[in-house]
Structure formats: structure tokens, C-alpha cells
Amino acid sequence: MSSPPIPSDYRFPDPPTAVELRAFTHGLQPQRVPVMMEHFAEDWRRFGVDAWNEIPNHWRPESGDPVGWWTLPTYLGNQFIAPLLDAPSGTCILQPSVHWTVQCLLSSPELAARGSDVLVPETAFPSVLHSVKQWSHLRDLSPHVVPSTSEQRVDQTTLLDAIGPTTALVALSHVGFTTGARLSSSFVRTVADRVHAHDGLLLLDGYHAAATQPINVTELGCDLYVGGLLKEASGSSGNAFLYVRDGLTLTPRLTGWFGDAAPFEFRPAPEPHPDVRRRFLGGTTAVAPMYHAVEGVRLLLDLGLDTVRDHSLALTDRALDHADALDLPLRSPRPPAERSAMVLLEIPDAEQLVAYLKRHHVYTDSRRNDVLRLAPFLWNTPADIDRAFALIEKGLSTGAYKEVPVDSHGPVT
Ligand SMILES: Cc1ncc(COP(=O)(O)O)c(C=O)c1O
Missing domain, CATH: 3.40.640.10 (Type I PLP-dependent aspartate aminotransferase-like (Major domain))
Structure with missing residues (x-):
């Protein structure tokens, strides 16, 4: 798979090494935003x-x-x-x-x-x-x-x-x-x-x-x-x-x-x-x-919506391969034609796994505590997906994620 097309056009959250996989909730800020607000x-x-x-x-x-x-x-x-x-x-x-x-x-x-x-x-x-x-x-x-x-x-x-x-x-x-x-x-x-x-x-x-x-x-x-x-x-x-x-x-x-x-x-x-x-x-x-x-x-x-879609599909393909290797059931569709830019994994106590990943600076989210949502987008690389799944595998196989408290400070997930 190609490297991400335009990551340098976005501003990354803290810490800069974090993996942001929540495009379904909020995308990364484009570089030009501060200039536009100054205008x-x-x-x-x-x-x-x-x-x-x-x-x-x-x-x-x-x-x-x-x-x-x-x-x-x-x-x-x-x-x-x-x-x-x-x-x-x-x-x-x-x-x-x-x-x-x-x-x-x-x-x-x-x-x-x-x-x-x-x-x-x-x-x-x-x-x-x-x-x-x-x-x-x-x-x-x-x-x-x-x-x-x-x-x-x-x-x-x-x-x-x-x-x-x-x-x-x-x-x-x-x-x-x-x-x-x-x-x-x-x-x-x-x-x-x-x-x-x-x-x-x-x-x-x-x-x-x-x-x-x-x-x-x-x-x-x-x-x-x-x-x-x-x-x-x-x-x-x-x-x-x-x-x-x-x-x-x-x-x-x-x-x-x-x-x-x-x-x-x-x-x-x-x-x-x-x-x-x-x-x-x-x-x-x-x-x-x-x-x-x-x-x-x-x-x-500027990039072209076909390129955007191709990159998104390549990232979700990679996520599905990892999910299959770990035997994780999917809530989102598998066929590319039915897929959007999100992969949903059915995981009990997903919120705890989200908290565990967050502690390691991999940002995902969960809905109703029974699905983990991964929404990679243009700023993500294949390595981001690999890192997220390596952590998911570790958290689930060791049970370490169950020890992480869900540290929500507000209603937004
Ligand atoms: C499918 C869909 N429609 C609408 C909204 C929100 O729309 P608004 O807050 O502008 O009413 C969302 C937000 O997540 C959404 O996912």
C-alpha cells in the first residue's frame, strides 16, 4: 500500500506519535485552520x-x-x-x-x-x-x-x-x-x-x-x-x-x-x-x-475523491486482515462496496479496551460498550493499523485492558 497521501497538510494531536483513528467523530485539523481563523x-x-x-x-x-x-x-x-x-x-x-x-x-x-x-x-x-x-x-x-x-x-x-x-x-x-x-x-x-x-x-x-x-x-x-x-x-x-x-x-x-x-x-x-x-x-x-x-x-x-476512497479501503482492508487473524467478529460490512471509512469490531467491554489503547496513545472509540470503532483516514499509515492491532492483541490476550479504568471526564465518546 502507498504511504498516506497528504499527512503534512494536517496538524496532529498530542503527543505527535499518537495514532488518531477517530475520523468518524472528528477529523484532524488542517494546517490552514489557524491562518483562516486569523483572517x-x-x-x-x-x-x-x-x-x-x-x-x-x-x-x-x-x-x-x-x-x-x-x-x-x-x-x-x-x-x-x-x-x-x-x-x-x-x-x-x-x-x-x-x-x-x-x-x-x-x-x-x-x-x-x-x-x-x-x-x-x-x-x-x-x-x-x-x-x-x-x-x-x-x-x-x-x-x-x-x-x-x-x-x-x-x-x-x-x-x-x-x-x-x-x-x-x-x-x-x-x-x-x-x-x-x-x-x-x-x-x-x-x-x-x-x-x-x-x-x-x-x-x-x-x-x-x-x-x-x-x-x-x-x-x-x-x-x-x-x-x-x-x-x-x-x-x-x-x-x-x-x-x-x-x-x-x-x-x-x-x-x-x-x-x-x-x-x-x-x-x-x-x-x-x-x-x-x-x-x-x-x-x-x-x-x-x-x-x-x-x-x-x-x-x-485537491487529492481527488477516488484517491481518498482507495486509501481508505486499503487501510480498512488491512484492519480486516488483522481482525480476522485475531478472530474478532465484525459489526461493519466486509465487502468493499458496502464498506465505509470505519471498521467496527464486536468486543465486550469495548470501553475498557478503548481506555487501554488510549493509555498507549492509540485513539479509538466505542459505542454502547459492545463495539470498538476504528476510523482510519488520510493521515493514517499502514503502520498505524499494525500498531493498533498489536496493542489490541496484547490487551485481549493478557487481559491487561480489564485493569484500565474508563477515564471519561464527560459525555462525549
Ligand atoms: C449520520 C449522522 N447524521 C448527523 C449527525 C449529526 O448532525 P448534527 O449534529 O449536525 O445535527 C451525525 C453525527 O455524528 C451523524 O453521524
Whole structure:
């Protein structure tokens, strides 16, 4: 396997010899982030209020494109999110979170005009699952939670059978966060065709798919695609995004004056912005996180998403070889076509093993104490995988990991 393509473009955590295998939670910080945050402080100081209208273009300086804080969400959507999703320009926008975006979508009266049911698999992430459960009733929609298979995957037959004339929306995870299982493009396309045959819409949550592999939203046939840049795309909080298919009309009731057609006319009644994406903005946009949002995406696009995917598969291949040698059962899929950028090993008391590895500066995580998650990415080498598994082998074979206390200082794992 080749060496990692661009490790020098990232900043490593302490100690520098640590092995960071938690890209599924947070990617490494790109080198340019401190510079970009310095630009934020400087633009704020130099231009004050006028920064909303115009600032230097720090994102595509060579383009000469005018930018200001006001247009940053759509500018970065066009320049960085659209290529990540192979989407046409004019369809993507930065968002504060997936949760917000899905709730905006569910607040749109156009959904209930298409049908009464919202279908969501029980394995969807809470940003989608909880939103569907909490918001559907407010808009005369009924949430239908589709049970999973015994392997916690989307039950494809049950889901397809559930789509019918009353379906307003189907909301799927492109990659399941509990399994790392990736939906095939042909299945997504089948769902899209069936939903569209009944005038419904398809939403994909690609938080764990975008930035790890080439994606083409047009070929997938989805109407909306949401995700965030916090993980493999190496952004931080407040760095989510939305794609809305060209020509789709939605007028979210959950919106704000930044999504208004004429915000500075302060009219008594709201008027939705002509650009549908912009209607998903709320109150005053938090611009600081946008300064660094796309620096990780820039690295991925420069490298090419095919190369990113090849490197990811090579690392997860290596992890699977080690797991097989140790007879460790897999929760995540084995076939490359179904695999995402994560390997999940079924290990009882996984949290203790995570703590043991952490003590040796190999950073992994666990979910519900029964799986160990390894999410290697661009900054990792084959040697990192070997080191992680040598420790796993030692910890398990000697039982040494059982003596390490789980030293969590907070709720985040
Ligand atoms: C599949 C998926 N969707 C959404 C989210 C979180 O979205 P947000 O916090 O922006 O609502 C996550 C976070 O881990 C996720 O894994």
C-alpha cells in the first residue's frame, strides 16, 4: 500500500506519535485552520459591519470572486460542497447543523402536499430520527419508523414495500452510523425512483459518506442531501451543509430573516428568498465557523475523491486482515462496496479496551460498550493499523485492558 497521501497538510494531536483513528467523530485539523481563523479576526477588526458586504476572498483568492459574510454560505456551497457531491452550482449551502436543516425541511408545507407519511429507518441518526418523530405531527405528517435487519442494517425489502401513494418523504442514512454500512448507489436509485413515482421526496443523510468517497447526487436521484464537515472532512462545529435538487420548491416555516427575500426592508410579513437554499438560513448566520469549514474539503478535492476512497479501503482492508487473524467478529460490512471509512469490531467491554489503547496513545472509540470503532483516514499509515492491532492483541490476550479504568471526564465518546 502507498504511504498516506497528504499527512503534512494536517496538524496532529498530542503527543505527535499518537495514532488518531477517530475520523468518524472528528477529523484532524488542517494546517490552514489557524491562518483562516486569523483572517476572521482581522476581517472583523478591519471592516466591522462592512464585512457583511465585502471581505478579501480567502477561499479562492485567485478567482477574483467578490465575497462577504452575507453570501459566504452559498459561495462556499458552490465552491466546495457542490464538487464534493458532484452537484450543479447553485444547489448547495452551508448550514449550522443537520438537525436544523431536517427540521426546516419538515416544516415545509410542500411535504404534506405530497403525502402523509415520512419513512425513516430506526437506525437513522437522532438528527433525522428524532426530528421526524418530533416534527411530523406539527405538519400533519405521520412518522413511520422502518425496523432494521438483525444486523442493524436498513431492511431494504421492508423499506421499498413501505413506499406508496401516501409517502411524502423517505429519509435514509447513506452510511449507517451504528454499522458503517454504506447503501449501494443502485439501491438508493431504486428508492428514489419508487418515491418519485409516488410524488414523494428522498432525503439522504451523508454525514459519514461525503468526503470519504466520490458521490454524485444527480445519479443517486435524491432530492436533498445533508451532511457535516466535522468528521472526515476535518471541519468543526457549525459546519453542516445542504444540497437541494434544482427546481425543487420548498418554503420552510422554520426559517429566519437571513432567508428572506428582502431582509433589510423589514416588511411586516416574511417573503421567502427566491433561492430555495437560502430559505434554510435562520437568524444572523454564525460566520466564524465558515472561515475554516472547507479547508479539509479543499485537501480532499485537491487529492481527488477516488484517491481518498482507495486509501481508505486499503487501510480498512488491512484492519480486516488483522481482525480476522485475531478472530474478532465484525459489526461493519466486509465487502468493499458496502464498506465505509470505519471498521467496527464486536468486543465486550469495548470501553475498557478503548481506555487501554488510549493509555498507549492509540485513539479509538466505542459505542454502547459492545463495539470498538476504528476510523482510519488520510493521515493514517499502514503502520498505524499494525500498531493498533498489536496493542489490541496484547490487551485481549493478557487481559491487561480489564485493569484500565474508563477515564471519561464527560459525555462525549
Ligand atoms: C449520520 C449522522 N447524521 C448527523 C449527525 C449529526 O448532525 P448534527 O449534529 O449536525 O445535527 C451525525 C453525527 O455524528 C451523524 O453521524
